[in-house]
Amino acid sequence: MTDANQPHLNGAYYGPSVPPPQKSYRPGRGHGRGCLCCCGCFLLKLLIGLVIILGLAVLIFWLVVRPQPVKFHVIGASLTRFDHATSDNNLRYNLALNVTVRNPNKRLGVYYDRIEARAYYEDKRFSTVTLTPFYQGHKNTTTLNPLFEGQQLVVFDGEELRGFNAEKIAGVYSIDVEFRLRIRFKLGKAKTRRIKPKVKCDLKLPLSSSNGTTRASPGVFPITKCDFDF
Structure with a gap:
């Protein structure tokens, strides 16, 4: 049923489709976890490298000096x-x-x-x-x-x-x-x-x-x- 005061509207009008809402970027969530994971992996590799270097240094020192107790x-x-x-x-x-x-x-x-x-x-x-x-x-x-x-x-x-x-x-x-x-x-x-x-x-x-x-x-x-x- 058309409105008598608006003769140009002949039936229902729905207008253009509304696009779905976009997800807003919130810093410190997913991106932060990835950064922390990368930093943790780097620190772990660094620690393992230092342990290996220290172990090799101790081994070389022992092979060269061969310390014995008095x-x-x-x-x-x-x-x-x-x-x-x-x-x-x-x-x-x-x-x-x-x-x-x-x-x-x-x-x-x-x-x-x-x-x-x-x-x-x-x-x-x-x-x-x-x-x-x-x-x-x-x-x-x-x-x-x-x-x-x-x-x-x-x-x-x-x-x-x-x-x-x-x-x-x-x-x-x-x-x-x-x-x-x-x-x-x-x-x-x-x-x-x-x-x-x-x-x-x-x-x-x-x-x-x-x-x-x-x-x-x-x-x-x-x-x-x-x-x-x-």
Whole structure:
């Protein structure tokens, strides 16, 4: 039905078709995820490359330098006193050691910036001495002579006291000596940072006379290799 006031409209008029709405671009969505993915892949490849280069550098360094730990051996000992009095719980001792320190490296020197020797019995420390710092060249052997003497309050429980008395009868004592080190390695003119390894020596020490020295020999005091622990 036509409108009487608009005679020129003869039927329905729909006009031109309306195009579908276009998707507006919003920065930071799909494009951002692609960028992050590319950046992540690049960083991962870079990290893998750095790890490979570092691994090759360490391998080449090891093949050229072939670093080895220093070696400690107790080659002689003199234990002239080791008494424990239950009246005052004081341990009285006199222990002298001959210890060789060997640097087996062909290209590395060693700075011993601090050497602290500690003596233990039944895991109880009874003496500490500090030795003179020194530098050790390539494939070199140095002898240390720590001396532990004096007295120290050491309280044993029942089992520990029975063990001490048994070793007193046998005349051989189980004493541990531990070296606390601060060392640096030298390669050419370059020096590493300080590291703090420990060296532990488990000793079986016979009691000797006041003027006798127990040197390393079969059946008396065997040469004892110490454990080096980084």
